[in-house]
Amino acid sequence: MTLAQFLDVLRRRWPSVLVVTVLATATAIGLSFVQTPQYRASSEVFVSVAAGSSVTDLSQGNNFSAARVKSYTALAVTPRVLGAAAQQLGLPRGTDLSSVVSATSTNDTVIIVVSATSASPTRAAAIANAVTEQLVGVVDEVERSAQKNALVHLSVFQPAHAPSVPYAPRASVTIAVGLLAGLALGLAQAVLREVLDTRLRSFEALRRLSGASVLGEFAVDESVAKHPLVSSEHSYSTRAESFRQLRTHLTYTNLDGASQSIVVTSATPGEGKSSTAVNLALMLAQNGSRVLLVDADLRRPTMGTYLGIESRVGLSTVLTRQVQLDDAVQVVGADNPLHVLAAGRVPPNPSELLSSSRMVDLVRQLEASYDYVIVDAPPILPVTDPAVLGAICSGVLLVASVNGQTKRADFVAAELTIRQVGARVLGLVVNRLPAQRRAKTYYNYEPSAPVSESPRRSSRARRSPEETR
Structure with a gap:
């Protein structure tokens, strides 16, 4: 990563x-x-040797005591010393102090530090002092047993005192x-x-899965469910501006300048392909282009609901020669009208109709009559209709939702299916992006009333011609 x-x-x-x-x-x-607070008390023991008569004797004595310190440090935590200390404190027979007592020494010194830990500060100090006393006695006994006069002597340099602050x-x-x-x-x-997550949840994850260009980005908008179309009242909203950007980016995919037939589809249902198709068609029509919106979802048609038009006459009835094309095409809007070919009656064999030679001829006829033919197709994974249409038309616009609804494998499979049939992927439309990704765009960037260049010029504009003579 x-x-x-x-x-x-x-x-x-x-x-x-x-x-x-x-x-x-x-x-x-x-x-x-x-x-439970734990207190630690420590006492210090100094190791010394008998004084010598010369400098050489003193040096040898210091080296001897330093060598003995390690042995005495280990001797402090032996059962003999700890058992005697427990007995001195009057603790129950068999009490083990090895878990609460430790002995340490610093290199190049002759000081042994005996520490004891207990929930009681007074008890901790008593244990440390008792162990120290027993260590001094045991060392004196051991050293005297080797020779009559002990060369090494242990003395309590600093007795333990009850601590006031807990150690832990x-x-x-x-x-x-x-x-x-x-x-x-x-x-x-x-x-x-x-x-472990297999869902598509970010723009960056989508870019890693596909090398196709991103032609449009749309942020999460809760109002889309109730108002999927971009109305004239909100023509300066962020969503409307995003569709204008998509319209602009589409022009760069038309390299030869001829009319385009564009299939709009998605990997799975519910990713916003139909609303993208109808709003894109409306934006293209508002730009002065001749646009035909075709509802090719012969299983679950939606254009009739979106645009409020008759949906029983349309593509299926034209393909079966029940109705002439000119009679099936409906017009939406007065200024810069959008032409719409609804789905028609739901047929029992939609895949056969869409893959027929009659459909190929119809697409060619529509391309000759319109600048843009926007085809709203079903999702590509459940059915083969979008793949068939993509091979017939100029290219495919693949809509992908990045809110976790679509699995990454499904998106990859959908794009692979499009390419396997020889269809051209024009680009991606990324839907339901997090709002913060679009934070730098101009929200509701509506035009304002012009401001006069100066107060003097504004006052002159309000005066009558006679007054200016």
């Missing part, structure tokens, strides 16, 4: 990362308050660890969900 892909995942899944991080931090805070838990450290662990877990689950 590249850095750009990781940032894209983080942008889309930051709520789950935040939730996991907050839960882990809250858990760490809870543990800090639930855990350390709230700041625990919370910091919980925060870092939660952040790591949150990022890990986000990446894992992205790897």
Whole structure:
């Protein structure tokens, strides 16, 4: 996964990362308050040797004591020392102090630090002092058994005192660890969900799946379900401007300048192909082009509902020679009218009708009469109709929804099907983009009334001709 892909995942899944991080931090805070405070008390023991008569004797004595320190440090946590300390404190027989007592020494020093941990600060100090006393006695006994006068002597340099601040838990450290662990877990689950997720959920994921050009981008708009058509009242809205951009981008796909027959389809139902087809046709007609919108979805026709026209006479009745083409074409709008060929009656054999030679001849006839022929086709994966139409027409405009409705494999299969039949993919229309991706566009960029160049010129414009003479 590249850095750009990781940032894209983080942008889309930051709520789950935040939730996991907050839960882990809250858990760490809870543990800090639930855990029993532990206190640590420490005493220090100094290891010395008998004084020598010369400098050489002193040097050898220091080296000897430093060598002995490691042995005495290990001796402090032996059962003999710890058992004697427990007995000295009056603890129950068999009490094991090895889990609460530790002994350490620093290199190049002759000091041994004996530490004890307990829930009671007084008890911790008592255990440390008792172990220290027993260690001093055991060492003195061992050294005297080897020779009459012991060369090494242990003395308590710093006795243990009851601490006032608990050693653990350390709230700041625990919370910091919980925060870092939660952040790591949150990022890990986000990446894992992205790897396991088979849905198409971002513009970047779509671009990685296809090399086709993106001709149009449309953000999520909740009002589309109730008002799928771009009306004249909202001709300066973001959605209307997006369709104008799609119209402009389409002109660059027409390299020879001839009329175009464009199939609008999608991989699966519900991705917005029909609303895209009808709004694109309306925008092309508003630009002064001769446009015919054909409802080629002979299974679930929708143009009659969108445009409020008669849908029982249309493509199917023309292909079966029940009605002449001129009689089946309907006109929508007065200024810059849009011509519409509805689906007609739903036939029992839509695939056979659309793949017939009669359909090929009809498309050629329509291309000779119109600048643009926009064909609203069914989804490409459930049926073969769009693939057949794509091979007949100039190209295919593939609509893809990136809100998680479509699987990535379905989109790849749809594009592959189009190319396998020899159809040309004109480009992609990305639908239901997150709103923040379109944040830099001009929302409702409507024209305003002209402003006078200066107050003096404005006052002159209001004066009558006689007054200016």
